[in-house]
Amino acid sequence: MERINVLGMGPGHRDYVLPISTRLIEESDVIVSSARLLQGLELEGKEVYRIGSLTEAIEYIKCKRHMQIAVLVSGDSCFFSMLSLLRRHFESEELNVVPGIGSLQYMFSRLGMSWSEAFMGSVHGRELDFAELALRYKAVGLLTDGKWNPQAIAKALVEKGLGEKTMYIGENLSYENEKISRVRAHEAAHSGSHDMCVVVICDE
Structure with a gap:
């Protein structure tokens, strides 16, 4: 089973997204993100889930575990992000966490x-x-x-x-x-x- 990529997307502008995050987005089948972070991304052919309810987002991710998933979070993925919630539902071995530049x-x-x-x-x-x-x-x-x-x-x-x-x-x-x-x-x-x-x- 593929690991879930948790990607820190930086303060906002695409110039501050790490190249590894860009590559993992390209390699993923499913993108889970807020609407703001999706702006400017090339996502043709990918399944996109726009986060509304966090509880529903977690259930969606569980249903897609057979696919390569990228969860996009603002700033740094390890600083007040959705990572804490993901850690309550998935083992650390199931997550591939990539840092980002925080605001x-x-x-x-x-x-x-x-x-x-x-x-x-x-x-x-x-x-x-x-x-x-x-x-x-x-x-x-x-x-x-x-x-x-x-x-x-x-x-x-x-x-x-x-x-x-x-x-x-x-x-x-x-x-x-x-x-x-x-x-x-x-x-x-x-x-x-x-x-x-x-x-x-x-x-x-």
Whole structure:
């Protein structure tokens, strides 16, 4: 039985997809992915499953185990991705995991900053103490969501007296409309909405 390829597709633009992932997509019969990650891929002749329900996606993959499957995940496959869910349903020997360039890795590189001493995390469905993290680490990199967007994170910092912390807000990273803003937390607390964001909090 073929192993399931779990492929990290990078921050967005195809330039940041590893060649091995491109090759494994070409060799696969079935592609399981969100609609966004399918954009720009040559998938003629392949069976494509667009993820809606994660539970249904797992059942679909189980039904296709006799075929070569590629599961595409955004960023790095080992960092807050569908891999954790796959590990609960399949043995590690059944998975061929290929890393990718994560949005936070990309963001730190664009800032010219090391992330070796930074906290890297996600607020997707999680509650974090942003003030404590900002005090403990030289930098804090966060994947944001609809609830904990840059404005909400900034407000949480201001409430703890950290309004002078610097926030870098990265939007649409790696795409042509990429935008990286540098603001103080007290300024970001009153900013407008942002699209597809990551945030880096630091002292400068």
